[in-house]
Amino acid sequence: MKPDKTPLILGILAVALALVYFLPLQIYVRHILILTLLYAFLGTGWNLMCGYAGRLSLGHSAFVAVGAYTSLLLFANFGITPWIGMLAGGVFAVIVMLLIAYPSFRFGVKGPYFTLGSIALAEIVHNLLIYFREYTGGSLGMSLPYQPTSLALFQFDGKEPYYIIILVFWLAAVFLTWKMERTRYYLEAIREDDDAAAALGISVNKNLIIAACISAFLVAIGGTFYVQYYRYIDPYSIAGFTLSLNIALVVVIGGSGTILGPTIGSFLIIPITEILRMSLGASMPGLHLFLYGILLILCIIFLPKGITSIPGIMRAKKAKKDNQLNQGAEGVL
Amino acid sequence: MDLVLQIIISGLLLGGIYALISIGLNIIFGVIKIVNLAHGDFLMMAMYAAFFLFTLKGIDPFVGVFIIFPAFVLLGVFIFRVMIKPLLGTAETEVNTIIATAGLGFVLQNLALMLWKSDIRAMETSMTGQSYEFFGIMLSSGRTWAFIVCLIVALLLYYVLMYTKIGTHIRAVSQDTDAATLMGINVDKIYTLTFAIGIGLVGVAGAIIAPTYNMYPTIGLYFNTMAFIIVVLGGLGSFTGALIGGLIIGLVEAFAGVLASAELAQVFSLLIFLVILFIRPEGIMGKGARV
Numbered sequence: 001m002k003p004d005k006t007p008l009i010l011g012i013l014a015v016a017l018a019l020v021y022f023l024p025l026q027i028y029v030r031h032i033l034i035l036t037l038l039y040a041f042l043g044t045g046w047n048l049m050c051g052y053a054g055r056l057s058l059g060h061s062a063f064v065a066v067g068a069y070t071s072l073l074l075f076a077n078f079g080i081t082p083w084i085g086m087l088a089g090g091v092f093a094v095i096v097m098l099l100i101a102y103p104s105f106r107f108g109v110k111g112p113y114f115t116l117g118s119i120a121l122a123e124i125v126h127n128l129l130i131y132f133r134e135y136t137g138g139s140l141g142m143s144l145p146y147q148p149t150s151l152a153l154f155q156f157d158g159k160e161p162y163y164i165i166i167l168v169f170w171l172a173a174v175f176l177t178w179k180m181e182r183t184r185y186y187l188e189a190i191r192e193d194d195d196a197a198a199a200l201g202i203s204v205n206k207n208l209i210i211a212a213c214i215s216a217f218l219v220a221i222g223g224t225f226y227v228q229y230y231r232y233i234d235p236y237s238i239a240g241f242t243l244s245l246n247i248a249l250v251v252v253i254g255g256s257g258t259i260l261g262p263t264i265g266s267f268l269i270i271p272i273t274e275i276l277r278m279s280l281g282a283s284m285p286g287l288h289l290f291l292y293g294i295l296l297i298l299c300i301i302f303l304p305k306g307i308t309s310i311p312g313i314m315r316a317k318k319a320k321k322d323n324q325l326n327q328g329a330e331g332v333l
Numbered sequence: 334m335d336l337v338l339q340i341i342i343s344g345l346l347l348g349g350i351y352a353l354i355s356i357g358l359n360i361i362f363g364v365i366k367i368v369n370l371a372h373g374d375f376l377m378m379a380m381y382a383a384f385f386l387f388t389l390k391g392i393d394p395f396v397g398v399f400i401i402f403p404a405f406v407l408l409g410v411f412i413f414r415v416m417i418k419p420l421l422g423t424a425e426t427e428v429n430t431i432i433a434t435a436g437l438g439f440v441l442q443n444l445a446l447m448l449w450k451s452d453i454r455a456m457e458t459s460m461t462g463q464s465y466e467f468f469g470i471m472l473s474s475g476r477t478w479a480f481i482v483c484l485i486v487a488l489l490l491y492y493v494l495m496y497t498k499i500g501t502h503i504r505a506v507s508q509d510t511d512a513a514t515l516m517g518i519n520v521d522k523i524y525t526l527t528f529a530i531g532i533g534l535v536g537v538a539g540a541i542i543a544p545t546y547n548m549y550p551t552i553g554l555y556f557n558t559m560a561f562i563i564v565v566l567g568g569l570g571s572f573t574g575a576l577i578g579g580l581i582i583g584l585v586e587a588f589a590g591v592l593a594s595a596e597l598a599q600v601f602s603l604l605i606f607l608v609i610l611f612i613r614p615e616g617i618m619g620k621g622a623r624v
Contacts, residue, residue: 056428058370058435103611111427112368116561117610120603123558127603131596241554245435252432286446286550293439297416300433304425 006178006259013263014171021163028278030159034229036270037166038222043250043262044173045218048180049101050248051256052187053208054194055110058244059118060219062125063093065239067220068227069129069136075153076145082154086224093220094213096121101212105205119241126239141234144227154228162229169225170263173218178259180211187211219247253299255308264307335469340587342470348583349480350542352576355560355567356486357534359575362564364507364527367417367430371438372560373553375532378441379405379539380548381449384456387543393458395478398540405536409529412437417528418521438553445550458544475545482541486534487576503527558599562606581605 020033042064050057070092071085080088100121104114129136136142147155156162181187189197190204198204227233237243254265272295276288303309358372382401383394392400416437420429455461463474494500505513506523514520546552563582567574582602589598 056431058431100607107611109610112362112431113565113610115368115431116565117607119558120562120606120610124600124603124607127596127600131594131600245439249432249436252428256428284447285451286443290440290443290447293436293443296436296439297433300429300436301416301419304420304423304429 009260010171010174010178013260014167017167021160021167027159030163032271032274034159034163034166035274036266037163037170038225038229039246039250039270040263040266041166041170041173041225042219042222042247043254043266044170044177045215045222046247047215047251047256047258047262048173048177048187048218049208049212049215051251051258051261052181052190052211054257055104055114056248057118058115058241058248059120059122060215060247061239061241061243062118062122063097063216063219064223064226064243064247065122065125065129065233065235066093066096067223068233068238069142069223070220071224072142072144072227072233073135076142081152082224082228083152086154086221089224090217090220093216093223096125097212097216098209101209105208105212119244122239122241122244126235129235129239136235139235141232141237144231146231154224162225166225169221174259174263176214176218180214181259249296251306253296253303253306255306258306258308261306261308268307339470340591341584342472343476344584344587345580346472346476346480346583347587348580349483350476350538350545350579351559351563351582352579353479353483353486353541354535354538354556355563355575355579356490357531357538358560359564359567360490360534361528361531364503365417365421365524367421367426368434368561369531370431370434370557371441371553372434372535373555373557374438374441375405375408375535375553376539376542376556377445377548377550377553379536380543380546380552381445381454382536383540383543384454384548387456387458394456394540394543395482398482398537401536401540402533406529406533408536409532410525412532413525413528418524421524438557442550442553449550451550453547453549455547456544460544473545479541479545482537486537490534499526559602562602566606566609 017037025033042060046057046060049055050060067086067089070089071082074080074085074088075082100117103109104117109117130138133139144155147153149155149157149161151161186197186202186207189200189202190207194204223238226238250265250269251262252265253269254263255261273288273292276291280288280291305312354376357375358369361367361369379401382404383397386392386397386400387394416433417430420426420433423429458475460475460478465472465474465477492500494504502513502518502523503526505516505518506520506527510520513523559582563578564575565578566581567576567578582605585602585605586598589601593601
């Protein structure tokens with residue numbers, strides 16, 4: 001077995017991204033980097049459940065929303081620091097995930113049925129947020145009460161601290177995925193063939209539920225980060241279908257069920273979307289998302305297994321070519 | 334008592350509209366086994382098409398249907414050939430068709446936004462605001478006619494599927510693709526045809542509901558969720574199921590809408606949907622497990 005190069009690649013990547021912190025970047029570039037890392041983080045969380053379990057969730061915005069609203073409500077009403085609110089939101093998201101994941105794994109809800117169920121979950125959260133408008137502000141959304149820069153309250157005036165925080169979050173999530181894939185949760189085996197894994201005595205359901213809960217926890221933390229960074233949330237942006245779809249897309253385009261797929265996907269998609277938005281958004285509303293949709297369809301058609309599959313495809317092509325050469329040589333002999 | 338009856342009748346009419354909206358989605362899933370997440374956005378496009386036929390050319394949506402249906406059939410053929418067909422037959426088909434159709438939904442929504450802005454539009458046809466009184470019960474005329482069209486479309490489709498050669502082919506492909514291929518059926522052709530009919534039927538639905546709903550570029554998202562709930566409730570791929578699912582959701586929404594609020598009405602439908610999904614994923618009318 002060849003040695004796993006993942007920690008090395010991860011280390012280099014993390015150091016490189018940490019060095020970026022010291023570059024004199026424009027605010028706007030820094031914003032794109034933060035957003036990219038946020039999506040890489042959310043995607044990594046999504047991937048832990050969906051990429052490995054082969055179940056496509058298009059409702060993960062439900063957990064983002066649970067995380068964001070929990071920490072925001074705790075802070076706005078009781079003055080509890082978002083750092084604790086973040087953990088509370090994570091726990092709350094895990095409970096919501098258990099409510100849906102346990103029955104769906106137990107009853108073997110798979111394929112499109114699982115996807116539709118996940119969409120329904122996000123819709124329920126979305127509708128409830130609007131319904132409880134006395135507390136959540138309904139469709140109008142909620143703002144984060146402003147505080148001057150304070151690490152204890154997770155609020156900063158500049159963008160730099162947010163960059164470091166999301167970088168740490170992202171690194172932790174990717175490292176966790178690597179650990180879970182390699183060790184006792186057998187995610188790799190489950191991804192390849194869950195029936196075979198079950199036959200080998202791996203408790204597929206238990207491991208999947210654990211992965212699902214960690215996934216919900218991470219994504220909810222992303223929700224808290226979102227509200228601390230943007231300082232404003234509303235049900236459409238944070239519990240809407242578009243966010244769910246974007247999280248899934250980043251992973252599918254990058255390569256689902258791989259450790260760095262979500263990160264690669266995010267670094268490709270998010271800057272493109274943001275640059276399209278900046279250059280075209282004002283002159284013609286909708287054009288940038290129109291182009292984005294087309295780009296996405298093209299990606300899916302031409303790279304159905306995501307960007308991380310490119311080296312594999314190249315190797316296969318080379319092997320085929322070598323094979324043909326060898327056969328040719330045999331023919332001559 | 335009268336109020337209850339009024340709610341039931343309104344619920345049934347609403348259910349008819351929902352059923353009409355879901356038929357196209359259902360037939361595509363039943364035969365090709367793919368989920369078309371752009372379904373609601375096709376509906377939105379058809380609503381705009383009906384709107385412009387009416388405001389620019391003075392063609393009533395109930396006549397405009399005969400223009401919109403063939404146009405959407407052609408659109409369906411194009412989309413299937415260009416986007417869906419390359420994705421079929423791989424291990425990732427299921428995930429990738431969902432993602433690709435979601436991307437298509439994005440494209441359609443933003444196309445609408447670019448072309449027609451985010452303004453909310455409504456059309457005033459001879460039916461707007463009209464209603465019939467029937468033994469003391471008020472029937473909105475737009476919804477009544479939509480219900481009637483739904484029944485006609487359902488009967489026509491039933492006839493085509495059960496009593497024509499092409500219908501037999503479609504059913505054969507939906508039951509067993511390999512066996513159908515061995516029997517000399519051109520599966521590729523049947524897939525294209527089914528997708529085209531499915532999109533055509535969404536076109537019909539969009540034109541018919543255009544006079545009774547306000548339209549804006551993202552209205553598809555609302556109907557999308559509704560259509561999926563109904564189709565899964567009735568059984569993905571089951572045709573009578575779509576009708577029954579539509580009626581159930583129509584009734585639930587009508588009652589919950591009166592007793593609680595619009596948001597809670599949707600939460601109720603969604604919860605019913607989730608419960609059915611867990612205890613009977615094949616749907617109320619579905620035959621055996623389809624997963």
